[in-house]
Amino acid sequence: MMNALKKTGFTTLALNVPYAKNDPHNSLQMPLYETVAFDFESAEQMEANFRGEYAAHVYSRSSSPTVEYFELKLKALTESQGVLAVSSGMAAIADVLLSVTKAGDNIISGHQLFGHTYALLSQTLGEFGLEARFSDLKKKEEIEMLVDENTRAIYFETVTNPQLEIADIEMLAEVAQKHGLLLIADSTLTPPNVFRASKFGVNVEVVSATKYFSGGATSFGGVIIDHGNYDWSLNPNFSKYIEKYGQNAFIARLRKNIYRNTGGSMAPQTAKFMIQGLDILELRVEKCYQNCLALGAFMQSHAKVKAVGYPGLKSDSDYPLAKKYFCGVPGTIMSFDLESKEACFEFMNKLNVIRRATNLNDNKTLIIHPYSTIYAEFSEEERAKANIRDTMIRLSVGIENVEDLIADMEQALA
Ligand SMILES: *Cc1c(COP(=O)(O)O)cnc(C)c1O
Secondary structure, eight states, X not given: OOOOOSSSOHHHHHHTOOOSSOOTTOOSXXXXXXXXXXXXXXXHHXXXXXXXXXXXXXBTTTOOHHHXXXXXXXXXXXXXXXXXXXXXXHHHHHHHHHHHOOTTOEEEEESSOOHHHHHIIIIIGGGGTOEEEEEXXXXXXXXXXXXXXXXXXXXXXXXXXXXXXXXXXXXXXXXXXXXXXXXXXXXXXXXXXXXOGGGGTOOEEEEETTTTTTTSSOOOOEEEEEOSOSOGGGSGGGHHHHHHHGGGHHHHHIIIIIHHHHTOXXXXXXXXXXXXXXXXHHHHHHHHHHHXXXXXXXXXXXXXXXXXXXXXXXXXXXXXXXXXXXXXXXXXXXXXXXXXXXXXXXXXXXXXXXXXXSOSSOSSOEEEOGGXXXXXXXXXXXXXXXXXOTTEEEEEOOSSOHHHHHHHHHHHHO
């Protein structure tokens, strides 16, 4: 029902993406190539490879068969120009930003960002001369005022967490196009079975594969997806790569420079988890979404719950945006407010099925009080700016039988 791919079903496609090379045993599962290096038949073949005339895996930090298959599968599922798998979501974000900027450049982003992304932008990259300009990404005029000749990109999250604010993606795409900027989306919360990034003008997606793609908190990973819809000649970093690689200049620069030389590659064992994770992604998202709807209805009818945040609920003011961009499924993270911080803690401590943990999109339902944990180091003013209330709880909804989740919440609210 919530498949954004038009031609084949998402899961059917996931299960049928061919391998780059035939498996000699016709294995139905992509084998795990847990190796560092690959043999060549001759010195001549080796020379041809290093000259770029004969494609083959050489050394697994640069590329390897199991990781390549994960990339191919995601490329097919996102109908994109190219995919690069890396060691974590943060590695994906850092690789992209380092690839499209140099010292003296700036990028524009929002106030509400994943915590470590905010730290990367405001601290780490700043130390290397890259300036992050933070804006209210809902305000077109505010964004345009920040653009100058050294601006390279607009970076945003499709749905912010834990505020669950949906980005005005088409407006951001319009501003990016007008000024020749790269539009980068962190789409971790909205997987490709519900969100077609290129349809709305996004050029590059970064994803924490640790979340949905891993099949349920099995391993760490990140991916970079190039949608092939940006003119790389607008960015001087790519001039050398455009000559040789044309529309593949972005992934080529990553593979030959930033990604290879900083070494944040995905382990083959991890790729194996990710491949399996993509096979069952649609099933899991569907189940989590149905659970969100049921939990939402339960919480809305409970006297002790003051407010419920989930733009997938038809009653939510952002539902029209959820429908427009994400087939009505704006991820499967919810928030709700209780009377006080004390009431939140008391409720959390009484839970038996729902786990107190900080991850997202595990198969298990996870709960956290963001104000006292993720935002612990923020000042009162910063929390207010990010709309983090001490009465708010975040729930990452899993695939359990929903009646057990409801019973757990009911007894903890009593
Ligand atoms: C978790 C997360 C990240 C970071 O990913 P890691 O795999 O933990 O490095 C980035 N963005 C968002 C939206 C996330 O939820």
